[in-house]
Amino acid sequence: MTAVAYAWQVGECLLAIALAPLFAGWVGQCRAWLQNRSAPPLWQPYRVLRKLFHKDAALATHASWLFRAAPYVVFSTMVVAAAIIPSVTTDLPLARVADAIALVGVFATGRVFISLAAMDVGTAFGSMGARREMMIGFLAEPALLMVLFCAFMTYGSTALPSVVEGALSQHAVVLHPSLFFAGVAFVMVLLAENARLPVDNPSTHLELTMIHEAMILEYSARHLALLEWASWLKLFNYACIGFALFLPWGIAVHGAGIGLLALAIGALLVKLVIAGAALALFETLSAKLRLFRAPEFLTMAFLFAVLGLLVYLLLGV
Amino acid sequence: MAPLSFATQVVQVLAGALLLISFAMLAERRSRRLLILLVWQGVVLVTSTVLVATSAHLTHLYYSAALTLLLKVCLLPWILFRLMRKLGIERDNEPLVNVPTLMLVGLGLVIFAFGLAQPVTALATTVLRHTLGIALAVILLSFLMILARRKAFTQVIGFLSLENGLFFAATSTTYGMPMVVELGMALDLLVAVFIFGIFFFHIREQFDSLDLDQLESLKED
Numbered sequence: 001m002t003a004v005a006y007a008w009q010v011g012e013c014l015l016a017i018a019l020a021p022l023f024a025g026w027v028g029q030c031r032a033w034l035q036n037r038s039a040p041p042l043w044q045p046y047r048v049l050r051k052l053f054h055k056d057a058a059l060a061t062h063a064s065w066l067f068r069a070a071p072y073v074v075f076s077t078m079v080v081a082a083a084i085i086p087s088v089t090t091d092l093p094l095a096r097v098a099d100a101i102a103l104v105g106v107f108a109t110g111r112v113f114i115s116l117a118a119m120d121v122g123t124a125f126g127s128m129g130a131r132r133e134m135m136i137g138f139l140a141e142p143a144l145l146m147v148l149f150c151a152f153m154t155y156g157s158t159a160l161p162s163v164v165e166g167a168l169s170q171h172a173v174v175l176h177p178s179l180f181f182a183g184v185a186f187v188m189v190l191l192a193e194n195a196r197l198p199v200d201n202p203s204t205h206l207e208l209t210m211i212h213e214a215m216i217l218e219y220s221a222r223h224l225a226l227l228e229w230a231s232w233l234k235l236f237n238y239a240c241i242g243f244a245l246f247l248p249w250g251i252a253v254h255g256a257g258i259g260l261l262a263l264a265i266g267a268l269l270v271k272l273v274i275a276g277a278a279l280a281l282f283e284t285l286s287a288k289l290r291l292f293r294a295p296e297f298l299t300m301a302f303l304f305a306v307l308g309l310l311v312y313l314l315l316g317v
Numbered sequence: 318m319a320p321l322s323f324a325t326q327v328v329q330v331l332a333g334a335l336l337l338i339s340f341a342m343l344a345e346r347r348s349r350r351l352l353i354l355l356v357w358q359g360v361v362l363v364t365s366t367v368l369v370a371t372s373a374h375l376t377h378l379y380y381s382a383a384l385t386l387l388l389k390v391c392l393l394p395w396i397l398f399r400l401m402r403k404l405g406i407e408r409d410n411e412p413l414v415n416v417p418t419l420m421l422v423g424l425g426l427v428i429f430a431f432g433l434a435q436p437v438t439a440l441a442t443t444v445l446r447h448t449l450g451i452a453l454a455v456i457l458l459s460f461l462m463i464l465a466r467r468k469a470f471t472q473v474i475g476f477l478s479l480e481n482g483l484f485f486a487a488t489s490t491t492y493g494m495p496m497v498v499e500l501g502m503a504l505d506l507l508v509a510v511f512i513f514g515i516f517f518f519h520i521r522e523q524f525d526s527l528d529l530d531q532l533e534s535l536k537e538d
Contacts, residue, residue, distance in 0.1 A: 175326040177333035184337065299417040300344065303424055307336065314431050314450045315329055
């Protein structure tokens with residue numbers, strides 16, 4: 001059992017790393033269609049990565065080791081996160097070791113390193129972006145934790161595989177009003193954490209309002225490639241957390257055969273296609289918030305998650 | 318806990334949606350979108366009433382659902398839309414101070430309402446007794462909205478949302494009020510909105526705006 005499980009653990013990580021740029025490309029394509037632009041090809045992110053990996057890196061004179069190490073750290077935190085999240089199968093040895101609270105910690109580690117690296121060179125843009133990122137982060141993190149607690153209370157475990165197994169083991173259809181609240185809150189956190197539209201515009205590259213782009217402005221070549229890849233992985237990871245918590249259908253549970261696993265990969269792809277299109281639609285419909293409205297947006301997310309907990313206590317489902 | 322029927326589960330989800338809409342109303346700045354949220358609240362209310370009527374086999378609830386549909390989803394929003402256009406406040410943007418604090422106060426009210434509903438729930442016999450807490454929370458949140466708003470128009474929307482909360486409380490605990498009471502309330506509501514409309518024009522004539530802070534200038538120093 002263990003050898004197969006470890007093989008799937010590695011396989012799932014590699015799948016996440018390989019699919020993340022594709023997912024980003026799909027979101028970009030949908031956005032372009034919705035805005036009546038001619039869309040870039042689906043594999044555009046892979047081309048970007050190849051181009052960046054072939055270039056020579058330029059470093060600022062005052063850049064320290066931290067600046068050089070940060071892309072690798074950030075990328076590896078996202079890979080670890082992908083290993084914990086049950087996107088295809090719940091039979092993950094690593095996910096049994098680290099629960100979803102550790103997962104939030106892994107995301108926080110990545111955020112701290114990218115912010116430190118942004119401040120390291122000492123440009124105005126970098127430190128401004130880092131400060132904004134920390135502000136968004138410290139507001140989004142409690143909201144994310146509350147969303148997770150809501151699911152934990154419903155299924156009685158803090159490990160994501162157990163949550164998925166709990167949801168899939170219900171025989172009749174059970175609607176959870178509490179999880180509807182948590183779902184709304186989760187979408188808001190996803191948008192804020194991944195620098196998507198109401199909080200940050202992912203398509204701007206030189207603007208005073210940018211957050212994520214401001215932090216990686218000083219990076220080039222392979223470092224930039226890793227950071228871009230890490231941000232795509234982060235979006236992919238958040239999407240997979242959302243599927244695990246709210247749409248677990250199709251994920252292969254403990255001890256499933258190869259046929260069910262293939263089915264699980266198919267289900268994951270279908271869910272990603274739908275989620276990407278929905279994300280693009282939402283981004284096209286919404287306007288960017290002023291930066292000082294962002295706390296309001298994230299307070300709403302926190303509040304919805306807490307309301308989910310309260311509704312769970314009141315209704316018992 | 319015994320498994321609930323699917324219709325009851327859907328009603329519980331709709332109750333959650335009502336609470337969600339109440340919070341959205343609390344934070345909404347534009348009058349136009351606030352009115353649209355009120356219409357959505359009415360739609361959710363009608364759907365949940367119809368579902369309760371089907372699952373409990375009560376014919377009089379169908380009538381009250383129809384009455385709600387007619388009055389709260391069609392007639393009152395239409396009157397208010399017309400008023401809004403006549404008053405020229407369609408694109409009005411009301412300044413709200415400190416929305417996060419307002420939200421946290423709202424959360425406190427929800428906790429209070431849920432605690433308040435607990436003993437009542439223990440005595441009620443309907444399947445939907447658990448949603449009474451949500452209904453109470455909607456009522457209290459509407460009160461908070463009326464308190465936090467400065468414009469007369471948005472306060473009226475708060476009043477109507479308060480009535481929606483009361484209606485939901487009645488359906489969830491006792492399967493609706495007697496028909497006479499419901500008809501009386503509907504008529505009251507209609508008349509109230511007409512009177513509010515007349516008042517809007519009077520207030521605006523007097524102060525050139527619907528901002529109620531200006532009413533304080535009536536005081537003599």
